[in-house]
Amino acid sequence: MRVVVINFARFAMYVCICHAVTDRTIRQAAAEGVETLGELRFRTGCSSSCGQCAEMATEILAERRPLGLDVLGSDVAVA
Ligand code: FES
Numbered sequence: 001m002r003v004v005v006i007n008f009a010r011f012a013m014y015v016c017i018c019h020a021v022t023d024r025t026i027r028q029a030a031a032e033g034v035e036t037l038g039e040l041r042f043r044t045g046c047s048s049s050c051g052q053c054a055e056m057a058t059e060i061l062a063e064r065r066p067l068g069l070d071v072l073g074s075d076v077a078v079a
Pocket of ligand 1: 019046049054
């Protein structure tokens with residue numbers, strides 16, 4: 001029996017199709033201090049067109065964030 005091990009960490013996944021932003025780009029931005037979706041949008045264009053990527057981009061940003069901080073930024077109203 002042959003076992004093939006695939007290292008998925010080597011591959012990037014497109015999160016934002018409209019602006020060709022990958023998960024790797026988002027993680028790099030987070031490592032460089034980007035904390036909100038608004039900041040990511042300004043920097044990469046992610047979520048500035050159709051917005052279908054917003055939830056996943058926010059989740060990826062949150063992976064690098066300590067608990068308790070606002071992950072959506074000031075451009076989202078809370079009712
Ligand atoms: S997929 Fe990101 S703005 Fe459309």
